[in-house]
Structure formats: structure tokens, C-alpha cells
Amino acid sequence: MSDPLAYLSIAEAASQIKAGTLSPVDLTEAMIARRGAIDGALGSFVTPTDEVARAAAKTAETEIAAGQYRGPLHGIPVALKEAFDTAGIRTTVGSKLLRDRVPETDATAWARLRDAGAVLLGKLETTEFCYGGPSDDSLSPPARNPWNAECYAGGSSSGAGVSLASGLAMGALGTDTGGSIRLPAAYCGITGLMPSYGLVSRAGVFPLSSTLDHVGPMARTVEDCAILLNALAGHDAADPGSIARPAVDYTADLGAGAKGLRVGLAGALAGEDAVSADGIAAYRAAAETFRDLGATVHEIDLPSLTDFATAQIVITLVEGYAIHEKDLQARRADYSYHSRMRLSLGPFIRAVDYARALQLRDKLIADYNAAMAEVDVVLAPGAPGPAPKAAGVGAFQFFSKPLVTMAANVLGVPALGFPAGMSEDGLPLAVQLMSKRFDDALVLRAGAAFQATTDWHKARPPVS
Amino acid sequence: MTPDEIDQTFRDAGLSVPAEERATMADGVAILLKFIARLDDAPIAAAPGKDDAS
Numbered sequence: 001m002s003d004p005l006a007y008l009s010i011a012e013a014a015s016q017i018k019a020g021t022l023s024p025v026d027l028t029e030a031m032i033a034r035r036g037a038i039d040g041a042l043g044s045f046v047t048p049t050d051e052v053a054r055a056a057a058k059t060a061e062t063e064i065a066a067g068q069y070r071g072p073l074h075g076i077p078v079a080l081k082e083a084f085d086t087a088g089i090r091t092t093v094g095s096k097l098l099r100d101r102v103p104e105t106d107a108t109a110w111a112r113l114r115d116a117g118a119v120l121l122g123k124l125e126t127t128e129f130c131y132g133g134p135s136d137d138s139l140s141p142p143a144r145n146p147w148n149a150e151c152y153a154g155g156s157s158s159g160a161g162v163s164l165a166s167g168l169a170m171g172a173l174g175t176d177t178g179g180s181i182r183l184p185a186a187y188c189g190i191t192g193l194m195p196s197y198g199l200v201s202r203a204g205v206f207p208l209s210s211t212l213d214h215v216g217p218m219a220r221t222v223e224d225c226a227i228l229l230n231a232l233a234g235h236d237a238a239d240p241g242s243i244a245r246p247a248v249d250y251t252a253d254l255g256a257g258a259k260g261l262r263v264g265l266a267g268a269l270a271g272e273d274a275v276s277a278d279g280i281a282a283y284r285a286a287a288e289t290f291r292d293l294g295a296t297v298h299e300i301d302l303p304s305l306t307d308f309a310t311a312q313i314v315i316t317l318v319e320g321y322a323i324h325e326k327d328l329q330a331r332r333a334d335y336s337y338h339s340r341m342r343l344s345l346g347p348f349i350r351a352v353d354y355a356r357a358l359q360l361r362d363k364l365i366a367d368y369n370a371a372m373a374e375v376d377v378v379l380a381p382g383a384p385g386p387a388p389k390a391a392g393v394g395a396f397q398f399f400s401k402p403l404v405t406m407a408a409n410v411l412g413v414p415a416l417g418f419p420a421g422m423s424e425d426g427l428p429l430a431v432q433l434m435s436k437r438f439d440d441a442l443v444l445r446a447g448a449a450f451q452a453t454t455d456w457h458k459a460r461p462p463v464s
Numbered sequence: 465m466t467p468d469e470i471d472q473t474f475r476d477a478g479l480s481v482p483a484e485e486r487a488t489m490a491d492g493v494a495i496l497l498k499f500i501a502r503l504d505d506a507p508i509a510a511a512p513g514k515d516d517a518s
Contacts, residue, residue, distance in 0.1 A: 310499045313499055314499060328479055329477070329478040332479060332480060344479055345493065347479065349500065360503060396492040399496065
């Protein structure tokens, strides 16, 4: 396939498909061929669905030719983290415990993309149960970072990050409980949005922590994330956390720029040695970019990252242990190393600790909302730094060194991660933008303004 | 928490943790307990009505 096709954005491909100058069938065949050529070394796909994709692409082409164009996802090849149920397609969540699991129904989020005309290329590697990894003893080996195969691709939506960075899909769905969309986005050099809690349905997605889990789009540009979010957002009675909201066109303000935006700097989240020097430098440079774009930029007073991490870690362990208790009792050895070690901390948390963690979360939300009275969006580092070596990621690494991504999960606010620099070793660096809950359009607008004036999101890894 | 207390917690929970994993688990427990200790000092909301004399 020609490489320019591999790295087309959804917006670009949609324009060509609508105009009749790009065939969804040709695009899909090109994606399948590229995966066959290079994914053996990357391992981003665990279950390709070539025939499903070919049939959907053919249907899209026929419909579009008949004047039944559904919109900018019609005929667009996408892929799903293997935590999303797909009717008739194996979905193991990366675990030997679910080795033969084949769901009977589609996750709501995938059903919405499917109904918008998207073409399913396959299922993408996830760290086990969205909490393990990178573990070599999981059902599927960790996807390799295309920038450096020795480096961690981020988790848990690892396959999504790798496939997008490598030009193997145009969009993907991930999940995020403490950073699982934004960390692979940061380490692989792509763009990912964790939407507001309640905005995108989680029905049919394997849970980790019911009050912290989010489903969101991953792509190579902010605009593509907005296009995906337009299809994904909306109330779903099948998800108890889903909130009914007025419909919003998340692409409408993407060209509005950053002039006049009030950008708060989250110094508290960048402190405590949570972020590398080059990560801090990229974050500060991004702040300067927003100043250059006409935004007002100043530090705001936020709670400490350790407070956010305390709430995130305790809540996740309790809610995750509730899901896995019986299987851990019966077949703990069948879990991969990292997930069984982490989940086995569950019994050490008392009911009163969980209650206090929930109360702490309420306090953190109140403090954050008070700080947000001064600003429209918050800029923070997008990751602890460039991708670390995979072999050095220990079982409790993100406990001993809390992740800057955890705050947004505790708050339930939108968080958009995107590339903002490059390390001396040639690895992507990232920042994230947060806002108030349900102000997803605002972080997308600010992110689009950043990408309109920078090229970090156009950097490509050395894959052929 | 001592190694014996950790082992007892696992037994009470019905988890079988092999000997070769116990030292690493103890490290994880130590980190977790530091977070839990912070909850004791966390500025949390008072129970509604608790101090309401009316």
C-alpha cells in the first residue's frame, strides 16, 4: 500500500470517500495489507477481522454510491481494544481466563461506530483486564512500541496506541481508568480523549473500576477524536453511569482557536518528581504555544497528585477486586503476573478506607471546581515522561510513582492527551488538557488550536 | 504490617500466594498502606447533620 494512505486522517479520508475519489474497499484492503506486512513485529492486533472488514467496506461503498452517505465515519477502517464486546468475535480482555470467550452482542460504543458506517479491522491488544502488563505471560504478548521495540507502549490500550502510530487503523476505541487511553497516546505519539464520565457508554466493555472507567476515542489528530466522539456520545440506559445530555457537535468549534482562552497550569500535578525533566520542558513549551496563540496562561492552585493518586488507587483496587475476587480465589495462577500482583492488594483495604477514598474524591472535585472558576482549560504533562523500557516496569510502579493522568479519572472530567515534543532518544512527549465535566468540546477546541500550529502529531515512527 | 499479618490477610481472603511472590507483594502492601494512612488525614466532608445542633 502507499504510505500516504496509511497516515490519512479520518477527516481527510472521509472527504475523499464522500467525493468518490477514495474507495472504502481499496482503503480497507490497503489497511489489511499493511497490517500483514508489519504487524508481525508489533503485535498490535490480536484478532484481525479481515472478512468482516471487507464485507462492511463493500456495503459502505455500495451505500455511498447509492447516495446513502452516513457521515464522516462511513467506510472508515477502525479497530477496538479487546475489552469491547463484539458479537461473534472472540474477546478475551487479554486473559487466559477468557481464552475462548465469544460475546453475543456488541458493546454500545462499537455499535454506534458501526451504525455510523465504520469498518471493523479487528481487535487490539490490551494488558490483561485493563490493569496488568506489560506481562509476557498474558494471553497476548504486549504490543511493541513502534518508536523503540524495547520500550513500553503504554497501557492498557496498548494495541490501540501502536496500531494508530503505525498507520494500521485510522481510529480506535480505548478505555481509561487511570490513564489507559492517554498513556499509550503519549508513549506512541498519537492523540486520545478520555471523555467526561457519563458521556460515552461503557455497556459491553469489560470493567475495572465502575466509578472511574471511561471509554474514549483514539486517533492521530484532535479533529479525528472529535469526529469519533460525535458518534459515540449519548445516553445509554444499559450503562448505570451514563448521563443524558443535550447533543453537541464536537467538531463545531475546532477552528475557533485559542485566543482568549484561559489556560490554567497544573503545577501541582507536575511536581513530586512525577514527571521527567524533558516531560516538564515539553509541558512548559506547550504553555508558551498557548500564550503565542493568544490565550492567557497562569498557574492555578490544585490539590496534590498524591491526593488524586490516593483516591484513584484505593477506589480502583476495591472496585477491581470486587470483580475478580472469586477468580483470584479459584485460579489466581491463571492471571498474568502484573495483574494478579496488583489485584491481590484488594483484601488489604477496609470498607472504611474505601468510604474515606470516596469522600476524598468529593473534596478533590470541589477543590478542582473552585480552581476552574478562574480558567477554561487546564494544561498538564501527559505522562511521566517518554516511554520507559518495558522490562523495567514493575508490578507496583504506578503505585510508587503515581501517574499524572490519574487526576482526571478521579474528577470525571475530559482529558485530551496529545504529542507535544520529542525526547533526546527520539521518543514522543505529551501533554494533556482538562476542563470541567462535560466541557469536552472546549478541550477539543484548545487541542485543535495547538495542533493547527505545531507538527508534533505528524511525527511518525520508523516502521516501514 | 508484618509478613505473618500479610500471609494471614491472604489466607482470610482465600488467596493462595506462592512464596516466591510474597516479598514483592509485601512491597506493594507497604506502598498501599502509605496511601491508606493518608486517608486518615485527608480533609473529608463531615457526615451530614452530625454536628447540627438543631
